[in-house]
Amino acid sequence: MELRIAGLSKTYENGVKALDDVSLTIGPGLYGLLGPNGAGKSTLMRILATLLDADEGSAFLGDIDMLRSKLEVRRLLGYLPQEFGVYPRISAAGMLDHIAILSVRNEQFHIRYNKGGMALYELRQMIGEDAMNRALRRLLSQYGYAPPPYALVGALRDETPEQYRCLIGDLFEDITLFNNHMQSAQARRLADGKYEVTVKCQFQKLKTDNDGRQSEVPLDDWVEVGAFGKAGKLLHRKRVHVASPGNETKVS
Numbered sequence: 001m002e003l004r005i006a007g008l009s010k011t012y013e014n015g016v017k018a019l020d021d022v023s024l025t026i027g028p029g030l031y032g033l034l035g036p037n038g039a040g041k042s043t044l045m046r047i048l049a050t051l052l053d054a055d056e057g058s059a060f061l062g063d064i065d066m067l068r069s070k071l072e073v074r075r076l077l078g079y080l081p082q083e084f085g086v087y088p089r090i091s092a093a094g095m096l097d098h099i100a101i102l103s104v105r106n107e108q109f110h111i112r113y114n115k116g117g118m119a120l121y122e123l124r125q126m127i128g129e130d131a132m133n134r135a136l137r138r139l140l141s142q143y144g145y146a147p148p149p150y151a152l153v154g155a156l157r158d159e160t161p162e163q164y165r166c167l168i169g170d171l172f173e174d175i176t177l178f179n180n181h182m183q184s185a186q187a188r189r190l191a192d193g194k195y196e197v198t199v200k201c202q203f204q205k206l207k208t209d210n211d212g213r214q215s216e217v218p219l220d221d222w223v224e225v226g227a228f229g230k231a232g233k234l235l236h237r238k239r240v241h242v243a244s245p246g247n248e249t250k251v252s
């Protein structure tokens with residue numbers, strides 16, 4: 001099979017033009033892509049590996065349009081990037097199983113794709129910014145800027161007090177979904193001109209196992225409830241402790 005790259009260009013959001021009209025054709029065989037640091041080698045590899053979108057140009061592997069038929073490319077292509085962390089004390093087969101499970105999860109629960117940031121935000125609310133920063137600083141001094149993922153979770157667990165430990169499992173290890181909704185809200189004007197808002201909510205916490213089966217689990221969580229004014233302006237928010245599944249909770 002032949003790899004045909006034509007007119008490929010990529011400019012990153014910060015304005016760096018990493019690829020400028022790259023064209024080349026590669027036949028079967030073993031090739032090395034050489035160039036100084038910053039030449040754009042990794043950018044080109046990431047585009048071919050379907051991890052990054054090009055701005056312009058085309059890449060065909062035989063008759064497969066690599067920039068469009070991403071799933072087809074992923075079925076054929078193996079890619080081991082320069083920066084790749086493996087867990088210690090795990091067999092190669094175990095590691096592959098683990099990655100396979102993660103990628104299946106990613107496909108099933110897109111929701112999970114952005115979860116890293118949300119999970120870190122949520123944990124920071126509970127353990128505080130200092131503990132969060134200590135965990136991250138320790139990682140950076142140990143591993144530089146490419147900490148293996150297990151190390152991040154471990155460092156965060158060390159900084160998390162006992163009463164919040166179950167959050168680590170919920171946020172980083174299991175697939176946890178909350179099904180929370182408001183049932184009714186009432187506002188009452190107080191003597192001082194402020195308003196008291198009473199919100200009735202229903203909370204449900206679900207975990208999903210590796211086979212995609214969902215089951216309800218008991219609640220012992222903190223949930224943020226907020227009151228919004230015109231044009232979505234946040235008027236007030238409050239974290240409430242929710243301790244029983246499917247219960248009604250009043251927030252004032």
Ligand SMILES: Nc1ncnc2c1ncn2[C@@H]1O[C@H](COP(=O)(O)OP(=O)(O)O)[C@@H](O)[C@H]1O
Nearest residue numbers: 012014016018036037038039040041042043044
């Ligand atoms: N995610 C990114 N955001 C912004 N600029 C980037 C990003 N990745 C790489 N670059 C920049 O794009 C250029 C090409 O980088 P890269 O493809 O990593 O080159 P190489 O792998 O050949 O060293 C460099 O100037 C680099 O700083």
Ligand SMILES: [Mg+2]
Nearest residue numbers: 041042043082
């Ligand atoms: Mg590189």
